[in-house]
Amino acid sequence: MTLTIYGDRISGNCLKVKWVADRVGMPWRWVDVDVLKGETRTPDFLRLNPAGQVPLVVLEDGRTLAQSNAIMLYLAEGSDLIPADxxxxxxxxxxxxxxxxxxxxxxxxxxxxxxxxxxxxxxxxxxxxxxxxxxxxxxxxxxxxxxxxxxxxxxxxxxxxxxxxxxxxxxxxxxxxxxxxxxxxxxxxxxxxxxxxxxxxxx
Amino acid sequence: MTLTIYGDRISGNCLKVKWVADRVGMPWRWVDVDVLKGETRTPDFLRLNPAGQVPLVVLEDGRTLAQSNAIMLYLAEGSDLIPADxxxxxxxxxxxxxxxxxxxxxxxxxxxxxxxxxxxxxxxxxxxxxxxxxxxxxxxxxxxxxxxxxxxxxxxxxxxxxxxxxxxxxxxxxxxxxxxxxxxxxxxxxxxxxxxxxxxxxx
Incomplete structure (x- = not known):
């Protein structure tokens, strides 16, 4: 599957998602969302993430996930980025x-x-x-x-x-x-x- | 094992730990730490949790864990409080x-x-x-x-x-x-x- 990442390149929270996707070999496409221009507060974006925050990812089946650390946990499951102990x-x-x-x-x-x-x-x-x-x-x-x-x-x-x-x-x-x-x-x-x-x- | 919970009874974050411990049948003893009296900022407490926050749990082997949600995840592992999907x-x-x-x-x-x-x-x-x-x-x-x-x-x-x-x-x-x-x-x-x-x- 290909992950769609809505993110702002200046945001460390957004880069976290890219890093883990790359590390586990998950293909992604990036949709720029400019926080400074208020693009996380538009009606269209709020429909994707009612919390009005990036990063937001869309899975291939259309389901969405927010919160950078929650997305990292989802992507990294089964990898050595999550300790076995x-x-x-x-x-x-x-x-x-x-x-x-x-x-x-x-x-x-x-x-x-x-x-x-x-x-x-x-x-x-x-x-x-x-x-x-x-x-x-x-x-x-x-x-x-x-x-x-x-x-x-x-x-x-x-x-x-x-x-x-x-x-x-x-x-x-x-x-x-x-x-x-x-x-x-x-x-x-x-x-x-x-x-x-x-x-x-x-x- | 018996879990030692350092907590303040007025703190929802601390109650979370008690709830999960009870739910999974983990015995615990509670040590009252009064946030209003500054008891999370004493040298003794800061040695237990350098972040100066409750809850803090001590496992039977002396290892410590902080952050309410992290403690919940640790205690709930393998239970139905964590979705299988x-x-x-x-x-x-x-x-x-x-x-x-x-x-x-x-x-x-x-x-x-x-x-x-x-x-x-x-x-x-x-x-x-x-x-x-x-x-x-x-x-x-x-x-x-x-x-x-x-x-x-x-x-x-x-x-x-x-x-x-x-x-x-x-x-x-x-x-x-x-x-x-x-x-x-x-x-x-x-x-x-x-x-x-x-x-x-x-x-």
Whole structure:
């Protein structure tokens, strides 16, 4: 089957879906939806996803799925991106929910305000920097803890790493300095090396 | 094994864990952690969960897990709370991530400010009411759509229903009127009827 991905190329949440589809060999076609132009709020798009968010995927039978991490779980089922060990899998879920609850609402949102809405720093809610730095510090602690194999859950790259790298790798666009978090910086490079690199241009 | 649950009884996120443990027959002991008294921010608690949040569970071997929805997935594995069909399971995940990203940060947060911090309405961010009402409207639409079997994913209660009922059932404490969302109100009663009722007093 071919997956149809409605997404915005500036969105880490949308790239997650592309990465997993490429990694598991699922063909896809990409439909650009421009968040800045309000294209996630049109009546046509809201019929596809009442939550008004990208990414949104349409399966070949017409059924739709939303929420980046839920789509990743659907696509990755049976692959080594989901740990076989029950506890490692639980840890993967823990990081994925933390990503959406704590990391993304600080780091991705600050990046969007700074790099895409072009707001000056003093017009951006200062809590976003505080929370984003706390999130990066938590990742630094986890990735430099004794016994950490270099990945967030288990001993290889999992969906937890893909979910969290999506906005961590562009955190500098939100004004965060990854050099302060060296274990995170090394982990970003490590995860990026596992990512498929099919260009949009070849799609 | 016996699960140790660190939680606050006023927290829907913590009750989720108790409900699933009871439902799958996992014995537990409850350790009260008072969020209002700052007990999730003490050095001892932060050693257990660096994210400084409840619920947090400790397995018998000393390993810890955080994030309510991740803990539910761990405990419910192999039970009928997780749909066997891959697409129904994906839909369950979609609702669970939406709950943490969109529903909880509006409805649970407004309830906390109003009912536990006792803030007057005009001191509560008005966006919380707008976002909470939009979340309830989205659930109303899903639960009254043709083909909906009365549950959020598949044809029986799943973790999606348990995750979302946790704060929907107490939304009135946050100033939301469920009578405006009759399909949601009926669904709350339906889900509550599936919940185990082991009292804390008997723990």
């Amino acid at each position: 029950a506890f490692d899998r639980a840890r993967m879920f823990e990081w994925m929910f933390w990503e959406q609850y704590t990391h993304e609402p600080a780091i991705a949102v600050r990046r969007f305000h700074k790099a895409y809405l072009n707001k000056p720093d003093d017009e951006i809610d200062p809590a976003l920097m505080v929370r984003g730095r706390a999130a990066l510090a938590r990742m630094q602690a986890a990735l430099s803890a004794p016994g950490c194999a270099g990945w967030l859950a288990g001993d290889r790259a999992s969906l937890a790493d893909l979910a969290l790298v999506a906005y961590t790798r562009v955190a500098h666009e939100g004004g965060f300095d990854l050099a302060e978090y060296p274990a995170v910086q090394a982990w970003v490079a490590r995860v990026e090396a596992t990512l498929p690199v099919r260009d949009f241009d070849r799609s | 891959a697409f129904d399971r994906a839909r369950m995940f979609e609702w669970m991530f939406w709950e943490q990203y969109t529903h909880e940060p509006a409805i649970a947060v407004r309830r906390f400010h109003k009912a536990y911090l006792n803030k007057p309405d005009d001191e509560i961010d008005p966006a919380l009411m707008v976002r909470g009402r939009a979340a309830l409207a989205r659930m109303q639409a899903a639960l009254s759509a043709p083909g909906c079997a009365g549950w959020l994913a598949g044809d029986r209660a799943s973790l999606a229903d348990l995750a979302l009922v946790a704060y929907t059932r107490v939304a009135h404490e946050g100033g939301f009127d469920l009578a405006e969302y009759p399909a949601v109100q009926a669904w709350v009663a339906r889900v509550e009827a599936t919940l185990p009722v082991r009292d804390f007093d008997r723990s």
